[in-house]
Amino acid sequence: xxxxxxxxxxxxxxxxxxxxxxxEASIEEYHASRSAAVLQHRDTWKLHILIPLSCCIPDxxxxxxxxxxxxxxxxxxTIDRAxxxxxxxxxxxxTVYDQAKRPHYCVVEYATPLVTLYQMSQEAMAGFDAEERLxxxxxxxxxxxDILESSRECRGRYRLILxxxxxxxxxxSQLQGLRRV
Amino acid sequence: xxxxxxxxxxxxxxxxxxxxxxxEASIEEYHASRSAAVLQHRDTWKLHILIPLSCCIPDxxxxxxxxxxxxxxxxxxTIDRAxxxxxxxxxxxxTVYDQAKRPHYCVVEYATPLVTLYQMSQEAMAGFDAEERLxxxxxxxxxxxDILESSRECRGRYRLILxxxxxxxxxxSQLQGLRRV
Ligand SMILES: Nc1nc(=O)c2ncn([C@@H]3O[C@@H]4COP(=O)(O)O[C@H]5[C@@H](O)[C@H](n6cnc7c(N)ncnc76)O[C@@H]5COP(=O)(O)O[C@@H]3[C@@H]4O)c2[nH]1
Numbered sequence: 001x002x003x004x005x006x007x008x009x010x011x012x013x014x015x016x017x018x019x020x021x022x023x024e025a026s027i028e029e030y031h032a033s034r035s036a037a038v039l040q041h042r043d044t045w046k047l048h049i050l051i052p053l054s055c056c057i058p059d060x061x062x063x064x065x066x067x068x069x070x071x072x073x074x075x076x077x078t079i080d081r082a083x084x085x086x087x088x089x090x091x092x093x094x095t096v097y098d099q100a101k102r103p104h105y106c107v108v109e110y111a112t113p114l115v116t117l118y119q120m121s122q123e124a125m126a127g128f129d130a131e132e133r134l135x136x137x138x139x140x141x142x143x144x145x146d147i148l149e150s151s152r153e154c155r156g157r158y159r160l161i162l163x164x165x166x167x168x169x170x171x172x173s174q175l176q177g178l179r180r181v
Numbered sequence: 182x183x184x185x186x187x188x189x190x191x192x193x194x195x196x197x198x199x200x201x202x203x204x205e206a207s208i209e210e211y212h213a214s215r216s217a218a219v220l221q222h223r224d225t226w227k228l229h230i231l232i233p234l235s236c237c238i239p240d241x242x243x244x245x246x247x248x249x250x251x252x253x254x255x256x257x258x259t260i261d262r263a264x265x266x267x268x269x270x271x272x273x274x275x276t277v278y279d280q281a282k283r284p285h286y287c288v289v290e291y292a293t294p295l296v297t298l299y300q301m302s303q304e305a306m307a308g309f310d311a312e313e314r315l316x317x318x319x320x321x322x323x324x325x326x327d328i329l330e331s332s333r334e335c336r337g338r339y340r341l342i343l344x345x346x347x348x349x350x351x352x353x354s355q356l357q358g359l360r361r362v
Contacts, residue, residue: 002186005297008307009187012300013293050264059261070266080240083231083290085251088269109264112194116186119193125331126189150306 002120002128003139006113011147015047018089019157022077023047023107026091029075038071038093038105046156047091048108048175051144052163053137055118057110067097071105096178104178113140183301183309184320187294191321192328195293196228199270200338203258204228204288207272210256219252219274219286227337228272229289229356232325233344234318236299238291248278252286277359285359294321 027045039045061068071093078086096104114137120126121133128136141162148154161175208226220226242249252274259267277285295318301307302314309317322343329335342356 001183002189005183005186005301006190008183008301008304009190009294009297012304013297057263059263060266061264073266076269082238082240082293082296083242083273084271085241085254085273087271088257090265090267090269092264092266112263112265113190115263116190116194120186120189123189123193125328147306 001136001139002117003136004143006116006136007140007143007147010111010113010144011151014089015148015154015158016151017079017081018077018091019047020153022089023074023091023157026074026077027107030072030093033075034072039107044106044178046107047158048106048161049158050108050110050161050163051137051141052110052114053134053141054164055114055121055133055137057112057115057118061094061108061110069095071095074107096175098178106175106178108175111140111144182317182320183298184317185324187297187317188321188324188328191292191294191325192332195270196329196335196339197332198260198262199258199272200228201334203270204255204272204338207255207258208288211253211274214256215253220288225287225359227288228339229287229342230339231289231291231342231344232318232322233291233295234315234322235345236295236302236314236318238296238299242275242289242291250276252276255288277356279359287356287359289356292321292325 024045027039030039058064060070062070074091074093077089079089081087091107092109093105094108096106098104117128117133117136117140120128121130141160145160148158148160205226208220212220239245241251243251255272255274258270260270262268272288273290274286275289277287277289279285298309298314298317298321301309302311322341326341329339329341
């Protein structure tokens with residue numbers, strides 16, 4: 001149940017720290033100091049979390065989809081954490097072009113713990129094969145979904161986007177519900 | 182085996198990214214731009230990783246020991262990671278006072294995944310009690326030690342410091358092998 005532990009790690013060590021108030025404060029500061037032109041509607045102020053069950057994750061979203069490009073980083077969120085003074089948490093804003101080439105904006109990133117599952121399946125010492133990896137990424141998704149659904153403080157602050165599963169969007173630019181501003 | 186997965190996560194998602202060259206480059210930059218007075222000896226350029234089996238981890242080291250105080254942060258290490266552009270990894274330098282009140286310097290932090298184990302044991306939904314937590318923190322330590330010992334690229338770049346175990350230092354300021362400059 002590596003996937004179970006990584007879902008709890010992702011929630012307690014990251015999402016619970018930044019979703020309730022940090023992300024919103026960061027977007028407000030972005031509007032005040034840099035640009036009010038993007039993310040104008042509060043219902044777009046969600047962290048879009050990409051969950052590819054294959055655990056194949058590029059470091060740049062552009063590598064996964066030609067219709068996505070990096071726009072800017074939000075202002076840093078800093079928190080004292082386990083001995084690190086002012087540890088930095090940062091999110092990236094992307095422009096997503098639809099079929100008509102019109103731009104939409106969103107705060108999106110991959111669920112980083114899945115990178116761990118991929119790397120474990122590449123290290124002989126971890127004793128973890130591709131079949132196990134798929135079981136654990138599926139367990140990660142289900143556990144995370146259940147944790148977040150019962151988290152009052154994170155409600156409405158995120159969207160989990162399953163990739164590679166049956167009937168899921170094959171391209172990030174097919175994300176539904178993105179707004180034009 | 183949550184502890185097993187968290188050890189692999191800590192290695193592949195953090196230590197392997199920053200120990201081989203990042204930490205050294207950050208200290209060199211610190212000497213060039215801020216101060217050459219601390220961490221003068223290369224054999225002190227190790228990341229000291231505190232592993233309290235109890236998983237009781239304060240966010241500020243000063244809360245655990247009166248003889249330790251925060252000195253400064255090293256320059257940020259930035260890496261593009263899973264969609265986050267220029268994700269920041271940062272380490273803190275601490276002054277550690279010995280019995281004779283003389284200062285020693287080191288880069289030290291707690292092993293963050295243990296905070297996850299603690300928080301899981303606090304959440305009813307995780308189904309994880311204190312006894313399980315101790316088993317998993319012990320498994321975390323052993324797995325991490327084994328991974329790092331067989332990692333050629335991380336050799337000599339770290340020190341694992343077990344706390345709470347039998348015969349272990351009860352105070353951080355009892356760390357052995359710290360240099361005065
Ligand atoms: N001390 C310390 N400083 C860091 O900068 C750092 N970054 C990661 N880690 C620890 O290494 C391991 C691997 O990290 P990964 O990114 O896969 O998972 C991370 C990641 O998915 C998410 N997360 C945490 N911090 C960030 C961040 N700044 N940006 C994006 N995601 C983050 O939440 C998970 C748990 O984080 P931590 O519970 O802090 O411990 C992690 C983890 O045990 C760190 N530990």
